[in-house]
Amino acid sequence: MKTSSIYALIHRLEQKDGVWFARGGTNTLVKGMVALFERLGGRVELSQKVANILSQNGRVTGVKTASGERHEAEMVASNGDLVQTYEMLECRDYGRRRASSLRRKRFSPSLFVVHFGLKGNFPQIAHHSILFSDRYGELVTDIYDRAKLPEDPSIYLHHPSATDPDMAPSGHSTFYALAPVPHLGHLVADWSELGTKYRETVLRRVRDRLIPDLFERLDTCFHYTPRDFEADLGAHVGSAFSLEPRLTQSAWFRAHNRDDLIPNLFFVGAGTHPGAGIPGVVGSAKATAGLMI
Numbered sequence: 001m002k003t004s005s006i007y008a009l010i011h012r013l014e015q016k017d018g019v020w021f022a023r024g025g026t027n028t029l030v031k032g033m034v035a036l037f038e039r040l041g042g043r044v045e046l047s048q049k050v051a052n053i054l055s056q057n058g059r060v061t062g063v064k065t066a067s068g069e070r071h072e073a074e075m076v077a078s079n080g081d082l083v084q085t086y087e088m089l090e091c092r093d094y095g096r097r098r099a100s101s102l103r104r105k106r107f108s109p110s111l112f113v114v115h116f117g118l119k120g121n122f123p124q125i126a127h128h129s130i131l132f133s134d135r136y137g138e139l140v141t142d143i144y145d146r147a148k149l150p151e152d153p154s155i156y157l158h159h160p161s162a163t164d165p166d167m168a169p170s171g172h173s174t175f176y177a178l179a180p181v182p183h184l185g186h187l188v189a190d191w192s193e194l195g196t197k198y199r200e201t202v203l204r205r206v207r208d209r210l211i212p213d214l215f216e217r218l219d220t221c222f223h224y225t226p227r228d229f230e231a232d233l234g235a236h237v238g239s240a241f242s243l244e245p246r247l248t249q250s251a252w253f254r255a256h257n258r259d260d261l262i263p264n265l266f267f268v269g270a271g272t273h274p275g276a277g278i279p280g281v282v283g284s285a286k287a288t289a290g291l292m293i
């Protein structure tokens with residue numbers, strides 16, 4: 001309700017061109033990009049967390065990983081969280097200043113995601129469904145302004161085995177149920193405890209609306225909380241979509257693809273223009289690659 005109506009273009013494009021799914025899931029996209037990158041001569045090192053971005057005389061000179069390895073570089077592009085990236089910058093005063101100005105901006109909410117596998121097939125349930133709460137404006141206010149965890153969340157239900165049977169073993173189906181929840185800067189909660197309870201809330205809503213014998217069919221289940229977004233991805237306050245896409249944080253007002261002061265430090269991904277979502281981050285990657293080249 002506070003976002004610029006320019007974002008309604010997304011709905012228009014989805015109506016016009018449809019919504020695309022990579023057969024095999026998002027991992028297939030990742031694998032495809034890695035294969036292309038390696039074919040071009042690139043090398044990917046996994047499980048090497050960057051701990052510091054090294055700098056000298058107003059330029060970045062490489063990165064240091066948590067295991068202590070140093071890699072020199074002519075340019076650095078960060079796909080990590082914006083606040084985290086500036087906190088890692090060796091150029092401490094500037095990094096701290098930038099991180100603290102970013103922390104004052106508004107961040108998108110987090111998500112609570114329950115992944116589950118069921119015995120049986122559900123041809124009547126589409127690949128994508130939204131189970132709307134009876135409340136709309138009030139629900140959004142709970143999440144964005146009141147820091148309240150809704151008992152009646154709107155749920156996006158993902159059912160990829162509806163169109164891609166390889167996503168589940170034969171005779172089984174795979175789903176995730178996604179509920180937007182306040183981020184950790186608003187709702188400070190012990191998600192290790194709360195997560196188990198909220199998972200029941202979400203699953204009960206799917207049961208009541210769509211799959212009456214869900215609990216009897218449940219074969220496997222795990223959940224992902226705002227704390228996991230923070231711990232696994234370094235996401236500031238566990239936000240799932242980085243900076244909130246309001247007018248004053250969009251386009252030129254979002255983080256620039258090249259840092260304003262350090263000419264060889266670049267950014268890419270959800271916190272930059274145009275913003276979160278796979279088409280958005282691929283667009284930002286094209287823009288950043290263009291600048292670097």
Ligand SMILES: Cc1cc2nc3c(=O)[nH]c(=O)nc-3n(C[C@H](O)[C@H](O)[C@H](O)COP(=O)(O)OP(=O)(O)OC[C@H]3O[C@@H](n4cnc5c(N)ncnc54)[C@H](O)[C@@H]3O)c2cc1C
Pocket residue numbers: 048049050051079080081111113178232233234240241268269270271275276277278279281
């Ligand atoms: C459950 C869910 C469903 C979604 N569904 C859709 C959808 O249907 N369609 C759509 O368009 N979008 C969807 N999105 C949004 C989309 O996935 C994100 O907007 C997009 O992945 C963001 O891309 P990114 O490159 O900015 O960040 P990420 O994809 O999070 O990539 C950042 C990478 O950087 C790594 N990293 C972070 N810090 C460091 C560090 N210090 N050192 C080394 N590596 C680091 C992380 O491990 C991560 O791999 C969904 C998101 C979620 C959570």
